[in-house]
Amino acid sequence: MVVGAFRSGGFRDSFTKDDAKDDILGYDDTAFYYFVISVLTCVALPWTISVVTSVFKPRQDLEKDFPEKSPEGTKLRYCATAAMAEKVQDVRKAARSFTKRTALSCLIKASVLCLIWAGIFSTGMELSQHKEIKKFDPFDILEVAPTANGPQIKRAYRKLSLVYHPDKNPDDPMAASRFIQITKAYQALTDENSKRNWEKYGNPDGPGTTKVGIGLPRFLLQKEHNFMILTAFFVVLIVMVPMTFICYYQNSKNYAANGVMIETLQFLGYYINEATRAKNGPELLAACAESRCMIARPSDNAHIKQLAGQVVEHKKRVFTLPIVMKNQFLVWAHMQRRHHLMTPELRQDLDELLGHSIKVTQAMIEIACMREWFATAQAMIDYRRCLVQALDVKSSQLLQIPHFKEEHLELCRTAKDPITTLPEFLAMDAPARKALTKLNPEELLDVEAFCSHVGDRVIKAHIEVEDEGEIVVGDVATVTVQMFWKHLQKGEAQGPAHAPYFPEPKFEEWWLFLVEAGSSSSRIVHFERVLDTERMLEEQLRFQVTKAGENKLVLHAMCDSYAGLDQRIELTYTARAEDEVERKMPLFEDDEDLDTCPTLFQQWMGDLQGDESEEEEEEEEGGEEVDSTGEGRTTRRARRKEAEDKECCKSHSSSTSAGEVTSGKSEAGVEEKSNGKDDDSVSGSDDSGSDD
Template structure:
């Protein structure tokens, strides 16, 4: 019993006279055979080139980085924290005090340890790098053995030399056809395609037409269309692997990519663009008001979301007892959470320089808080600026530099100088040439500076290095309306501020500030405020300057709203040192429009340009030129026609009038004759 039609059999006789029966292939089977033949002739050389290129782009920079870190351990991190040149190309001027030199050296040692890492991690990195280079070498060897990209070569398929005779070709065909016949290789899915290639190669070397096509076109079937593909390995094209590849693709597309995006979003959704947690911004925006001052800031920072996210250890209670007994609190506590109280004490202990009472764990927690303080205090300053509260913004800047210099609320500015203590401060505040501010101390000559008599030569050298490094800033500001001589109500006035560091030379830039108690290198920033005169003190404009070059210029703009005399003040506040701020008073008169009659000067060339047609007008003129000419011709015709019609109408009217006159004459003549007859 047959379940289906019997496949048709076709008999053919080979050139050797053998008679064999073969099944006539169906179209589907022929398509499958063609696909197998294509896979059999597929060449992975392009994929090897592509894959080796990708590996080289990864291995070369990684190897250079490993060699550089091996020869100069930690140098990359040191260059990042302590660069030699600014973005503008100026050379950074570093403080040469012993404290800052030791701090940089400790940072170098820490960077070396971090670059070395653990031995296990280093072994894994070197193993991966060695594996990549070994893969590149093996691919190179494979590509070196390959002659060229695979193509149809009947001599290579039949394993005969190009000058082989017909007998040798026939003999090779018999051997290979028996070896790779599909009936003898039922378990090999590519045996049929190999057998087809062997038959095709035999026909190409025995048939004159096929041989001529091969010699002329490189293919026994004649000219072929060009095919363009990408460098993919063969296993991606095999039908047996399509299901696995499709599943892997959907796994990556529907699971891996969304999970990576979700994880990234979960990590970043709680942070604003400035790197501060959104919860912290909301908290600061609620608790900061116009009356917030320096004494309120440590507890606000300790209550931030970053601070509350830190963990408590069981040993914190015992370690905090000694510190809490010595810390002086300047205000009543507002928050009672244990983590807030702990971090508040750590910040106050840092500002009061009680680091010797902190354990290593507490010191690590303090350093973490100080690292968060840069972004958080920046947000606190911006909140005060947006609400136009100058004194609040000034208090936030004071808190920031108190953290950098480790100064308490009522500490003397002179404690920023190396090796200064309470005994030296008492000596500086008494007698002739008494000094209470840092700016006065910096401006005095070396012989007039107090507090150096009891110091060693090395300590005096540190003081000299500090005084030479601190920015000796000069502030200049002018108010004007650009391209105008007078200021009129409604103008946009411009305040041009120029900051000059007189202690730097041309081509130098200010390096990191002298901050031995701060865990990270800190470059100074300046805040420029344009403030109304008393009693309002409203911020009319502000600018943050991070440029460390010798001369820096910035502009603040505001609109003049009323006539008369104006009094403004420009404040330049440093966020890294206490006592070197600058300010300039600006006084100017604003006129009304009636008082100053401004003449509007128009250049003759501008007048000529006004007369020229615009591009749109030119474009529309070119498009409507033909229509206008046709309309003009129609108008001319209508005008000419109207003239002719008018002339003919006039002649017709004249003729009609003459006819009427003649008719009247005839009537009068006839009436006259009638009267004579009567």
């Protein structure tokens, strides 16, 4: 811990722990106040701006839930039905209104901000009293005027030294430090060398430095505050900081990267199988970890019993945990639109459960896709749109239309041209829809707004192998899917889906599945999740061709927000075997030029060969050069080659030779010495013989 803010250099004897244990000479806490003001300002200023902005503007959650533009910058088109307009209006109203919880939160924030600004103001007032950084001033230390003469300075020194002498203050460590200051001040005013150093360097000990650090204010250095400081540091460093990291780790380790609890992923991975269908969804959602962590009230039992008698369960229950059974009934009641039978508390629980449903159903779909179960993935998407549109697993698609009830469904079924699907109803013109439904004018406006918002989607797909004219086994084929929203204008994007019963805004997501046609297992070849809401978009699905001959694939485009908008496109392609097609790499003019260029190694070897050819040309043109011994270049090169041949022969020979024959010339034999000379001496004699 740094205990000093400013230290006047030169007083090394007074800055040691032995001389002054509890205080330091020249201690100035001005830096502490600057540090406090800087830290508090960095915290208070942006916080104040945020609080003021939140008071005069709607909350940022409004822009997050109902943004005006898409991530690409195009304007989002919202549904103009009365239910959706009221939903957006309620969110805006809630963003501007203050509940008890938000009021308490704002009160706490305002109180803390007031305390912070009060601290900044008081610290500034304290700092304004310090005219400058504290320096060594002997007149101030001796409490005399700058015009004091020698006797006055001497009397002041004697007076103060008697008061602060360590022998008279054995229990006060501050007295020892003060006595040293008084002595140094007296020397600075009476001794010529000390006075000269003080006038030149600012202290009587000569040149020194001023050490600056962020420390504690002076009052915290007093002996009676030591226990408080140690306790505060213990609580902050030993308790608060570790507990913060432990709590964060404990909370984060329970969730996967997609925001779903790891326990939920393990549960779904175990219970989801190839036979799982949409009717299994309510119980799976109610039994996930997010659902089991919800609060169960004692009063919920009576309300759930009343609600259970009004809903129909399409599957026998497996889990009997009370919280699971309660949430399962809530999900079934939502899908069968029994919201009017719920108490406000149960409706809040349902909204919380539906808030978890998007992430949980996303995990369900991904598990089915990873295991290549197309029927299961399709069922989980069906279950998700049942939650979004509040549809039972056996309900008609037409119930997604505003104000439609069973009597309207009967009118559609008994019409001259029966209407049973949502696309058939959307394909009708406005007068025909009016004559068919027999709704009042206000309800008809909502129906037309719904039809205009859902609109018409054109999806096209084709298969190819990039940069190839034929498809061959082993190629990576690409299925390019083009999606076009005909009801959107240029510069518009699709806004949130019409989902008045869902508590959160739900943007459309499209799932693209490539499935083998005619396969009993409906194996998924490839899948993609499309989150883009623009007017035109393109997606590519890639897979490897494994079978020669005619192949058929089916592209399924499924919407997770509306039932009945799915599209199915059949793709047929013929793949040829690898030995049937001979592919040649395309040659370009630039590549042909590169073939004629030498490589870096060839260029390097060419430079070496060029040096040797230059030497030979010089020999041919200028004749042999003769050195000082009278030998020509050719003779020297022959001698070098001759020596290399000798060394090669010696490395392969098992015994030492007495003599050698070189270049067709007979050389005198050299008798082997028995005095221990090595082969090098023999070679040397051979060389001398050849020179002769």
